[in-house]
Amino acid sequence: MSTDKIKVMIVDDSALVRQVVSQALASEPGIEVIATASDPVFAMEKMKTQWPDVLVLDIEMPRMDGISFLKKVMAERPTPVVICSSLAESGAQATFDALAAGAVSIITKPKAGLKTFLEDSANDIVTAVRAASRANVRLLGRTPSPAAPPAMSLRPKNTADVILAAGSGPSAMARTTDQVIAIGTSTGGTQALEAILTRLPATCLGIVIVQHMPEKFTAMFAERLNGLCAIEVREAKNGDRVIPGRALIAPGGKHMMLKRSGAQYVVDVVDGPLVNRHKPSVDVLFRSVARFAGANALGIIMTGMGDDGARGLKEMHDAKAHTIAQDEASCIVFGMPKEAIKLGAADQIIALDRIPEAINSFCRTSV
Numbered sequence: 001m002s003t004d005k006i007k008v009m010i011v012d013d014s015a016l017v018r019q020v021v022s023q024a025l026a027s028e029p030g031i032e033v034i035a036t037a038s039d040p041v042f043a044m045e046k047m048k049t050q051w052p053d054v055l056v057l058d059i060e061m062p063r064m065d066g067i068s069f070l071k072k073v074m075a076e077r078p079t080p081v082v083i084c085s086s087l088a089e090s091g092a093q094a095t096f097d098a099l100a101a102g103a104v105s106i107i108t109k110p111k112a113g114l115k116t117f118l119e120d121s122a123n124d125i126v127t128a129v130r131a132a133s134r135a136n137v138r139l140l141g142r143t144p145s146p147a148a149p150p151a152m153s154l155r156p157k158n159t160a161d162v163i164l165a166a167g168s169g170p171s172a173m174a175r176t177t178d179q180v181i182a183i184g185t186s187t188g189g190t191q192a193l194e195a196i197l198t199r200l201p202a203t204c205l206g207i208v209i210v211q212h213m214p215e216k217f218t219a220m221f222a223e224r225l226n227g228l229c230a231i232e233v234r235e236a237k238n239g240d241r242v243i244p245g246r247a248l249i250a251p252g253g254k255h256m257m258l259k260r261s262g263a264q265y266v267v268d269v270v271d272g273p274l275v276n277r278h279k280p281s282v283d284v285l286f287r288s289v290a291r292f293a294g295a296n297a298l299g300i301i302m303t304g305m306g307d308d309g310a311r312g313l314k315e316m317h318d319a320k321a322h323t324i325a326q327d328e329a330s331c332i333v334f335g336m337p338k339e340a341i342k343l344g345a346a347d348q349i350i351a352l353d354r355i356p357e358a359i360n361s362f363c364r365t366s367v
Contacts, residue, residue, distance in 0.1 A: 005032040006133045009052035011043045011069070012036075012084065013061045016115055021056060021084065024122035025129060038062075040069035051077065054132045056125075057103070059085040059094050067098045074102045078140045080132035084109060084125075093220075102140045104132040104332070105187055108214055131187055131305040136332050139188070158275045160283040160312060164257060164291070179205050179296045180242055180258065180265055181359060182289040184282030184312070186212040186304025188332025192352055193302075194225060197247060199356035202230040205298075205363050206242035208250075208258055208267060208289070210280045212304065215252030222249045238269040250280035257288035265293070276308035282336070286312025295320035298362045300355060301346070303331035307339035314345035324348045324358055 008025055010018050010033065018036040025031045034050055037043035039061045055073065059066040066085070073079055081103040085094075105128050110117050118125070160166075181204075185192055189211045197207075213221060218235050225233040229247075234240075236248035236256055242265035250256035255275070257268045268288075275281035282301070286309055289297045299316040301309045303326055317323045325337040325346035330353070340346055350358060 005030055006129060007032050007034045007050070007053045008056060008129055009034060009043060009046065009054075010036045010056045011038075011040060011061070011066070012056070012058040013038050014058070014114070017058070017084065017109070017118065020115060020118040021125055024118070024125050028126050031126070031129060040064040040066065040072075043069070044072075052079065054129050055079055055081045056084050056107075056129065057081050057098075059083065059098055065094075067094065067101060070098050070101045070103060074140065078102065078137045080104045080135045080137060080140065082107060082125075082128045082132050086110065104128075104135045104140070106214065108216075131333060134305070134333055134335075135187065136334075139191075139330070139332050158273050160275055160281065160287045164284060164287050166287070166315075178263065178265070179298070179362075180289065180293050181205050181207045181298045181300070181362070182258070182285055182293075182316070183207060183209045183300045183302065184286060184304075184309035184336070185210070185302035186278075186282075186306065186308065186333070186336060188303035190221060191332070192326070194228065195352055196356050196359070197225055197229045197231065197233060200229065200231055200359060202245045203363070204231055204359065205244055206265060207231075207247035208236070208242060208256065208285060209247060210250045210256060210282045210285045210309075212278050212280070212308070213252045215254075218249055218252040225249075236267050236269055238267070240267050240269075241265065242267060250285065253279055255280050255284045257284060258292050259288065260292045276306065278306075278308050282309030283312035286316050290315040290319040290321065293319075293321065297321040298359065299323045300326075300359075301337050301340045302326040302352070302355075303333055304336035305333045306335050309336050310339035310343055310345060313340045314343045317345045317347065322347055322362060324350060324355065326355065327351050 022033045035046045041063045057066050083103045083106040222233050222235045231245050233247045235251050254269050301313050325340050328334040330351040
């Protein structure tokens with residue numbers, strides 16, 4: 001990775017996309033657009049003379065599709081890739097497959113009103129490129145992953161207060177056998193979640209998860225994991241019970257909170273403003289877990305850009321929950337865990353491959 005400017009190549013068959021994205025990136029300090037290409041064949045020729053630090057890549061292109069090109073790049077020289085593609089139903093699976101090959105994040109673009117959308121999303125594009133440039137490339141593409149988080153927006157940064165006020169709700173209950181696991185993650189999280197959930201037994205405690213992801217992908221992601229795991233994995237719906245053997249993933253574009261209904265845990269799935277530039281927000285979930293589960297919970301913060309979840313994990317820690325942060329060496333992006341560690345929110349800092357056993361150990365103590 002260059003120590004100077006982030007060198008970017010844009011590969012898209014739309015001249016409009018190449019022009020507008022180039023302008024957005026070129027206006028930013030520390031970013032240089034070294035080339036654009038209308039398809040992967042042209043891109044490969046240009047990459048023979050100068051390899052980019054980050055690729056911005058479309059999926060549907062002439063001569064070679066973006067998926068094939070991405071696989072070729074990852075096999076030859078793993079490079080952070082930001083997918084810039086339509087999420088129309090006809091193309092969602094293709095984008096899903098491309099992300100499974102190792103892309104870092106995605107920018108969703110519409111079929112109509114493209115120029116206005118791209119101009120309005122300039123901050124999202126810049127942020128996605130900067131985040132991708134910090135990705136741990138040696139881990140990219142190592143584990144197939146079905147989706148990746150959306151680019152982080154630079155809109156005003158609300159806190160979890162806009163969804164759930166600090167200290168609201170009943171006080172956390174005393175420790176009982178009715179326990180819950182809460183996981184929050186972002187960039188690189190789809191890989192990490194697959195690595196963890198596929199190693200959990202069907203008897204595992206109920207799990208609630210926030211993965212920063214576009215709304216068209218959360219159901220697909222959950223469905224794929226459900227086919228790989230011994231536990232049931234599904235996109236959460238309002239009022240769903242949190243029970244052993246089930247993992248609920250917050251739907252893209254909605255916040256998810258844990259609540260108590262009598263002796264049972266359930267989830268509230270609600271709309272609302274972005275929190276920490278995200279919806280769903282990890283901080284919102286973790287705060288609710290701190291309030292309604294307290295010492296009955298295990299909180300885990302994993303790979304991701306930014307600081308969403310750091311304060312929420314600290315609230316869980318202060319409510320006597322057991323808390324874990326993924327270590328730097330196993331993170332695609334060591335942003336969210338790093339910020340949580342800085343706050344003193346983590347009881348343990350462990351590698352990704354040790355997290356399943358930590359979860360299983362917590363489950364055993366609940367029996």
